[in-house]
Amino acid sequence: MAHKTQTPGLEYRLADMADLAHQKLLLCQVCGDQSSGKHYGVICCDGCSCFFKRSVRKGNITAYSCIAGKGNCIIDKARRNWCPFCRFQQCLKVGMNVQAVQEERGPRHQNVYCYAMSSPLTPPCSGGLKNSTLSPQSNENAFNFQMLAQILVTCLRQAKSNEQFRTLSRCQQDAILHLVWSECFVLRASHWTLDISAVFEACGDVALQRIINEAKQINADVMELNFLETLILCRKEYALNSEYASLLESFSNNALLALARYTAQQSNWLRFGSLLLALRQLSLRRYECTLTGLFRSIVKDIIKTL
Known part of the structure; x- marks a missing residue:
């Protein structure tokens, strides 16, 4: 019976494959x-x-x-x-x-x-997270900033996809987002499905923690969040011209009416007023200085690239 001749160098290739497999086993x-x-x-x-x-x-x-x-x-x-x-x-x-x-x-x-x-994302050198978190645990601080930056990106992307807001021109959208990005962030971040409280705590900024905790008390559902977001985005005072002013006022009035009807359907007669009061608190932007210091280096680029 004829014996199959082994291909020259086969044993070396098999050895290389074995080494490669072993190396892969050593990887996470x-x-x-x-x-x-x-x-x-x-x-x-x-x-x-x-x-x-x-x-x-x-x-x-x-x-x-x-x-x-x-x-x-x-x-x-x-x-x-x-x-x-x-x-x-x-x-x-x-x-x-x-x-x-x-x-x-x-x-x-x-x-x-x-x-x-x-990650290529790095925290700001100053004016953002507290100095106590900037050192010595730079890796931990970088991760916290990275998480918050990713949340900001997601919040602004959600705003851009708002049914009414997305009908506006890109120029008008960007003009509004530059004014209300911090409100959108607080509204969405406080209702994040992922528990991110540890991230805010790690930032060491008491004001930021208090702001997020207060916004959490709104306890809005998905529909209410969408209505509130529309009311934030569609204020006529942010219009670039009279045509947009009329359009934004119409969007805002429709959102108010829809929110009133929605809360009435839940038979919670105080809910509508509570949500408007919470929205008023958001519009005061007591947190703006804190968030601007944190995101100053990236927010313009985020809005530009969305």
């Missing part, structure tokens, strides 16, 4: 970064291990939601911090064990964020 199974060993049943890096442990211990599992709203964000070394929901889903997908965290002994109060940052 969640984000592909260099792993530090086996954590909670899976080979992963310290960043993903810390993220998984914090998420489980702080009970954030059910609070997470996809920032992009699609549930399929890319999780790799460069983008692992963008979407906690998709990152946690990736942790579960590769087999990280929730029970192992719950049964683990050791100090219960860990540093809130143990991330290795690799």
